[in-house]
Every structure is written in C-alpha cells, then in structure tokens.
Amino acid sequence: MLELSWPWFLLLLPLPFFMYFLPKAKPKGDGIWWGNTGQLIHHQDRKATSKGLSWRYLFLLLSWVLLIFAxxxxxxxxxxxxxxPSGRDLLIALDLSGSMQVTDMVLNDQSANRLEAAKSVLSDFIQQRRGDRIGIIVFGSKAYLQAPLSFDTKTINQLVQETQIGFAGEQTAIGDAIGLGIKRLEDKPSDKKVLILMTDGANTAGRVQPQQAATFAASQNVKIHTIGIGADSMIVQSFFGPKAINPSTDLDETLLKNIAAQTGGEYFRAKSTEDLHAIYQTLDALEPTPAExxxxxxxxxxxxxxxxxxxxxxxxxxxxxxxxxxxxxxxxxxxxx
Incomplete structure (x- = not known):
C-alpha cells in the first residue's frame, strides 16, 4: 500500500499549466517580416526542431511530476x-578497560585476549535472541550507551564487534555502568529489568560507587547478573624462564557477588571461553516474560x-x-x- 506523508504538495502539480495561460510578454518595437523562401528551404529543419521541442516539453513535464511526487x-x-517477542529486555555492560587486553583466553585453538573471547561469545548469544530486545553499554573510565534496546539483533551484534579496548578509557567505572543501566531501564516493567555486567577488574574510576548503585538498582527492581572474566593461571616468559602467574588478581569478586546478591541476580566466574559459553547458556534459560x-x-x-x-x-x-x-x-x- 502506498501512502503520501505530505500529500499537500500535490497542489503544486498543475503550476506549469497555470503559467502557460499567463499573459505573454509583448516585444518592443516593430516586427520584422521575412519572406517564405527561408521557410521553404528549412522546412525539414524546422520540422525536426518542432519534434525536438515536443520531447523537451515531455522531459520537463515528467521531471516536474516526479519532483512533486518525491x-x-x-x-x-x-x-x-x-x-x-519474549518480553525480555537485556542490557549488557561490557568492560573495555585496558586490562581486557590480557591474552589469557583461548579462541579457536589460538591465544586471545579477554575482549576477543567476550565478543565471540556475545555474538552467539545475541544471534539466538529471537524476539528479545538487547542493548549494549560499554564502560572504562566512563560509561557510554553503545546501542539502545532494540529487536535488531543484527545491528546490535555488529556494534559489539566494532568495540575496541580503550574506547571508553583505561580504567574501570563499574558504578557508572550500573547507573547508566538503571537510567535506560527506568521506564520498563519491573519484571523486565535485567542487566548483565561483564568485567575483569575492580572499580577504579567513576562518580558513582558500585555498592550505592546496586542499592539503587535493587530499589528500582533492576536485576543484575555479574560475570567476572579472567583465567586463574597464565604462563609468561620472565628473565628466569617460563613463570606461572595469576592474571586475575585485580578482579574484585567480593564486589561482584554483593552486587548480584543485592539485586536478586547471580554471579558467574568465567576462567575460559568455554566458561563464558556455559554462563550465557545459563542466562539464556531465564524465563521469558509473556508479551502480546x-x-x-x-x-x-x-x-x-x-x-x-x-x-x-x-x-x-x-x-x-x-x-x-x-x-x-x-x-x-x-x-x-
């Protein structure tokens, strides 16, 4: 079905016809009469010119009509x-701080940093959301809305893949990410407010303290699931040879557990890419809210x-x-x- 958003422009359609009937300008001075000899000589040329004039008027008329309809x-x-739709509105807060570049994950049998592993798992998770609305928050030193809640999971997935480490700063503002999530979910029904927070560190920046943000989230019926990402052991080369270290010493598991418990969510520990897949399968089992x-x-x-x-x-x-x-x-x- 065709619909015209601004149909009143059609009133301009007959304007060229009205201009045709306007009084013609009269030439100044006396007219000059020429004999018929030139007309006879150039009869074929004038006939062709008359035909060209008809085509010109036709092209101009079609151009005008198409312009008006445009x-x-x-x-x-x-x-x-x-x-x-299933009725689920899921906001995912993804950490883009500098520590996410630690290569303690394995992706496709190759070493990968934490962000690459997170984006790979998120891609599979988002593509399975049929009828759910998903939004993306990225945070580092500050928190930003990367994509608002939308059914367009293809675009959401593309925006996730375009994220890079350091886009939001090198530090970690967990409290600000939660606060932004609460703001984006404030107009949603209480049974649809879900925030998934993924980070590999502790709160080191931001204006809002994570515990205060969690308290406010609980008062607004926002359920927060937290995911702590990072391996427990990693082999690095030192002056004395290979050495095993714990690359997740900065991960504040106590804070993430408290945030989840206070808001009615769950805390998950992702030490590998396989753990991330298992965690998102668990999150995928959340009961959908019935919707019309x-x-x-x-x-x-x-x-x-x-x-x-x-x-x-x-x-x-x-x-x-x-x-x-x-x-x-x-x-x-x-x-x-």
Whole structure:
C-alpha cells in the first residue's frame, strides 16, 4: 500500500499549466517580416526542431511530476508480519578497560585476549535472541550507551564487534555502568529489568560507587547478573624462564557477588571461553516474560528513487535545449541567405 506523508504538495502539480495561460510578454518595437523562401528551404529543419521541442516539453513535464511526487515523501507499506517477542529486555555492560587486553583466553585453538573471547561469545548469544530486545553499554573510565534496546539483533551484534579496548578509557567505572543501566531501564516493567555486567577488574574510576548503585538498582527492581572474566593461571616468559602467574588478581569478586546478591541476580566466574559459553547458556534459560503479539509492516521510502528519476529527465531535457539553440542558429543563417 502506498501512502503520501505530505500529500499537500500535490497542489503544486498543475503550476506549469497555470503559467502557460499567463499573459505573454509583448516585444518592443516593430516586427520584422521575412519572406517564405527561408521557410521553404528549412522546412525539414524546422520540422525536426518542432519534434525536438515536443520531447523537451515531455522531459520537463515528467521531471516536474516526479519532483512533486518525491516531495510528498511516498512510503510503500509491505505486508504485515507477526513478531512474538519474549518480553525480555537485556542490557549488557561490557568492560573495555585496558586490562581486557590480557591474552589469557583461548579462541579457536589460538591465544586471545579477554575482549576477543567476550565478543565471540556475545555474538552467539545475541544471534539466538529471537524476539528479545538487547542493548549494549560499554564502560572504562566512563560509561557510554553503545546501542539502545532494540529487536535488531543484527545491528546490535555488529556494534559489539566494532568495540575496541580503550574506547571508553583505561580504567574501570563499574558504578557508572550500573547507573547508566538503571537510567535506560527506568521506564520498563519491573519484571523486565535485567542487566548483565561483564568485567575483569575492580572499580577504579567513576562518580558513582558500585555498592550505592546496586542499592539503587535493587530499589528500582533492576536485576543484575555479574560475570567476572579472567583465567586463574597464565604462563609468561620472565628473565628466569617460563613463570606461572595469576592474571586475575585485580578482579574484585567480593564486589561482584554483593552486587548480584543485592539485586536478586547471580554471579558467574568465567576462567575460559568455554566458561563464558556455559554462563550465557545459563542466562539464556531465564524465563521469558509473556508479551502480546506485535504486528509490523516493513516500510520502503520511494523519495530517493523519484528524486533521481526527476533529475534524469531534467538532464535529458538539457541536450534537447542545446539542439534547439543550434537549429535556431541555422534558421537565422538560412533566412539571411
């Protein structure tokens, strides 16, 4: 079905016809009469010129009509399709601080840093969300909304893959990330407020203390699931040879456990990529909130196509105008002869 957003522009459609009936300008001075000899000589040229003039008017008329219809902003509505959302609104807060570049994970049998492993698992998780709305918060020294809650999981996944370490700063503002999540979920029903927080460190930046943010989240019925990411052991090369270290000494598990417990969520420990997959499978088992069926109709804007077609016909009228000028010069030369 076709719908015009601004149909009142159609009132301009007959404007060229009104201009045709306007009084013609009268030439100044006496007219000059030429004999019929030149007309007989150039009869074929004038016939061709008259034909070119007709094409020119036709092209200009089509250009005008298409331009007017483009200005009405036509939109084509496709067939309605039924979407059955599960009712879950999931905000995922992803840590992009400098410590996420530690390569203590394995991805596809190769060493990978924590962010690469997290993005790989998140990609699988997001692609399975059929009918759920997902949003992304990224945080480092500050917290930012990377993607608002949306059913468009393809775009959400693309935005996740575009994130890089350090985009939000080198430190970790856990409290600010929770505060931003509460703000984005404040208008949602109480049984739909879920925030998944993934980090590998402790709160080292931000204006809001994580414990205060968790208390406020509990008062707003926001459930927070926390994930602590980072291996317990990692082999590094030192001056004395290979050495085993714990790369997760900065992980504040006590804080993450308290945040989850205070808001009714759960705390998960991800020491490997396999652990991350298992954790998101557990999160995937969250009971969906029943919701009514939603009908959607795809919209296709025709403005650009009509505008391009109008420019095309206007461009076709220009060579015709040049041909008419050339033929007019031939008339004058023939009549003078």
């Amino acid at each position: 200005m009405t902003r036509p939109v084509w509505f496709g067939e309605p399709t039924k979407v059955t 069926e939603v009908w959607q109709r795809p919209l296709t804007s025709l403005f650009h196509w009509l505008g391009l077609a109008s420019m095309l016909f206007f461009g076709l009228a220009l060579p015709t105008s040049k041909a008419l000028s050339w033929n007019r010069e031939l008339w004058q030369k023939g009549d003078k002869a």
